[in-house]
Amino acid sequence: MPELPEVETVRRGLEPAMAGFVITQADIRRPDLRWPFPANMAARLSGKKVERLRRRSKYILADLDSRETLIIHLGMSGRMLIETIQTAPEKHDHVILDMSGGARIIFNDARRFGAMDLCDTDSVEQHKMLASLGPEPLGNHFDADYLFARFKNRKMPIKSALLDQRIIAGLGNIYVCEALWRAKIAPQTLAGDLSEQTVSELVPIIRTVLQDAIKAGGSSLKDYRQTNGELGYFQHSFAVYGRENSPCQRPDCDGEIQRFAQSGRSTFHCPTCQQ
DNA sequence: AACAAGACCTGCATGC
DNA sequence: TGCATGCAGGTCTTGT
Numbered sequence: 629m630p631e632l633p634e635v636e637t638v639r640r641g642l643e644p645a646m647a648g649f650v651i652t653q654a655d656i657r658r659p660d661l662r663w664p665f666p667a668n669m670a671a672r673l674s675g676k677k678v679e680r681l682r683r684r685s686k687y688i689l690a691d692l693d694s695r696e697t698l699i700i701h702l703g704m705s706g707r708m709l710i711e712t713i714q715t716a717p718e719k720h721d722h723v724i725l726d727m728s729g730g731a732r733i734i735f736n737d738a739r740r741f742g743a744m745d746l747c748d749t750d751s752v753e754q755h756k757m758l759a760s761l762g763p764e765p766l767g768n769h770f771d772a773d774y775l776f777a778r779f780k781n782r783k784m785p786i787k788s789a790l791l792d793q794r795i796i797a798g799l800g801n802i803y804v805c806e807a808l809w810r811a812k813i814a815p816q817t818l819a820g821d822l823s824e825q826t827v828s829e830l831v832p833i834i835r836t837v838l839q840d841a842i843k844a845g846g847s848s849l850k851d852y853r854q855t856n857g858e859l860g861y862f863q864h865s866f867a868v869y870g871r872e873n874s875p876c877q878r879p880d881c882d883g884e885i886q887r888f889a890q891s892g893r894s895t896f897h898c899p900t901c902q903q
Numbered sequence: 904a905a906c907a908a909g910a911c912c913t914g915c916a917t918g919c
Numbered sequence: 920t921g922c923a924t925g926c927a928g929g930t931c932t933t934g935t
Contacts, residue, residue, distance in 0.1 A: 739913050782905085894927085
């Protein structure tokens with residue numbers, strides 16, 4: 629489920645409950661998610677203080693005072709919940725962390741595409757899951773020159789290129805569709821065919837799409853904290869994603885949103901204004 | 904090397 | 920109601 633904005637929202641929600649607190653108890657309720665958990669994970673977490681929570685792409689990084697970092701990926705269906713009163717574990721609650729501040733952090737993931745691992749904080753960027761990630765779209769190393777260079781000679785559709793985490797890290801199916809709609813770029817356009825001008829317009833649009841979603845997530849955090857403690861799951865309204873057969877929202881366009889498959893993934897777009 | 908397709912796993916909506 | 924089908928926001932592996 630989560631792309632960069634949702635992961636950032638989850639990180640921000642977890643931060644006040646985790647950062648600066650000690651993991652008093654770690655309950656690892658199954659041996660693996662997508663991959664086996666690291667050896668002795670419960671023991672390596674228990675009694676350790678979370679120095680800070682960071683995010684890299686769609687990964688949450690919890691730096692511990694043991695010089696290890698807990699890497700968390702939510703996969704497609706991973707959810708984080710914060711509880712203050714202890715209740716019995718529910719279905720698909722796989723990892724439960726009790727914090728010295730009184731919060732209970734629950735990782736719930738029905739499909740188990742998520743992952744957790746521990747590695748030395750000093751070398752976390754070299755970890756297998758992070759090593760080949762491209763630049764952060766909201767960071768300083770992502771700009772039009774970079775993206776144009778990476779697109780050069782690419783025969784891949786722009787939709788697929790933006791999903792390639794080695795080119796840009798953190799976008800997923802939803803925000804790629806949204807960004808291409810805002811940029812009026814047809815998703816089937818080959819990445820290498822985009823003009824320098826078009827790429828230079830696309831870059832700030834990608835940033836804005838993500839920042840808008842983070843902002844929406846932030847404003848939803850309070851609401852969720854008050855209800856069930858679930859972080860990062862908020863109702864967005866998207867311009868194209870999930871809007872097959874509804875009218876294009878661009879004021880001067882009378883087109884209709886359509887869906888088709890690219891590399892096995894649904895692409896939503898307006899064939900009228902996205903050229 | 905570049906790209907597409909398959910695989911992983913469960914839950915949900917839909918249609919018969 | 921039950922059952923089959925297709926779909927889901929990620930990403931690693933396999934195949935062309």
